[in-house]
Amino acid sequence: MKIEARLSRGLRDLFPEEMIPRQRMLDVIRGVYESYGFSPLETPAVEYLDVLSGSAGEEAQQSMFRVTNPEEEALGLRFDLTVPLSRVVSQYGQQIDFPFRRYQVSPVWRADKPAPGRFRQFTQFDIDSVGAPSEIADVEIMAAMCDTLDALQVGRYRVRFSSRKILNLLLSYAGIPEDQGVHVFRVLDKLDKIGLPKVKLELTTGYTDESGAPISGLGLSDRQAAQIETFLGITGETRAEALGKVRELFASVEGATAELDEIQTISDHLEALGYGSDRVMLDVSIARGLAYYTGPVFEANLLDAPEFGSVFAGGRYDNLVTRFGGQPIPATGASIGVDRLLAALVHLKRVSQPKTTAQVLVTAMDGSLMSEYLAIAFELRRAGVRTEIHVGRPKKLGKQLQRADRLQIPYVVIMGGDEAARGVVTLKQMEVGREESETVQSHEEWKAARFGQQEVPRTELAATLRRLLGH
């Protein structure tokens, strides 16, 4: 019986044209993280189900992939890297040198409905400082976010930050019970997506959307909704200006001054380090859906591709390890959505997607010269040039050149009996012909022109290629 070759929904294979820019991207991110002294950690893809779900409860488990082992224990695939980190910190507490500053790049799984740019397996690249109560740790995370986005050359971007503490002040200000906070924050988090009018309706009476689906409201009063609207309306050209308006609004709220002073400190440090309000904004409408955040929260968007949403986000979570029964350990960090960011950069045409890593193709035209072709290829490899030699069935030169063209291999080495006798090879730069083909009409002319070709003494081939490739 024939089995159909196929993948379960939401999963995908990554071909070379996706993997090559992706690996470059991971290298760049790793470089920035290591420049801050973060160190690598790896944990298994599979964890005990109760470790993963913890206090999150049943609803957390519906989008989790479940797994069983031969002992029939209840296991699941991790859905983020923060929960495994908190497990590690709890499990090895005594042996870890705090602050534990680690990075981790790994796939995670969520059994959500797939959507454009959204898959059931995707890769996160996280940094976190665990055991770091100081707001300096938060400053570093935000600075690292900026440095990473700069290094990736993503174009214009904006990091926005706020704090759960500011949102808690909002609850006091509007007279909303603390236990309703997470629900209110969840609605506020949708502001970018659904807009203010719908947010207000969802906070109060609820509504029926365009498709006829009923959206239940939280039952806040009109007055409370109006207070929240005033709060959400706070903007400023600079962080200082926005912060001033928050101070003004919350002047009568108990404890507001101390909480807001912390934001001030973060902002001052960022300013001193050159992370100005053009890149890092204070935006009090940033809520982040996750319930576990306790302090500053951050979110980065690409200004040229806003439809991709936040590509890099995080915050402070001081209580996460308490679910394992330990003492609270202050922690802060951020996570980059590798797949989403790459999709955005592809969309913006900011990454090239070659189908091969090869820089040179050594063609095999004359079977009697095969050992010479091999010698050339290995000579180039030993000189640090990524080289492919024709290993397919014997083919005409035209077919071999066609492969170089399709795979976007920039250079081709051609050597027939003629060149061999004279101790030279023909080095062809493929891009020249690609440009000239626009104007060439007849095939005879095309062949005769031999675009981008030069003869190079065999002994100088490696040095010439190294120079052309900028080594």
Next chain:
RNA sequence: GCCGGCGUAGCUCAGUUGGUUAGAGCGCUUGAUUGUGGAUCAAGAGGUCCGGGGUUCGAAUCCCUGCGCCGGUACCA
């Protein structure tokens, strides 16, 4: 999860009120050109018409059902 739309060649799609042997463009392979990519021309390969069941003399076409994809919405620890 819920609402709506759509499943025909590798891709994008056409296919008459249900009627012979299911088509087009692009792509692919081969050749024209046995040492030159693009263009052009010629020839060729490629299909369980998403699966299953039903109606009918006859189903890609109509009905039921399962699956998948797309859009919206909910959820997102």
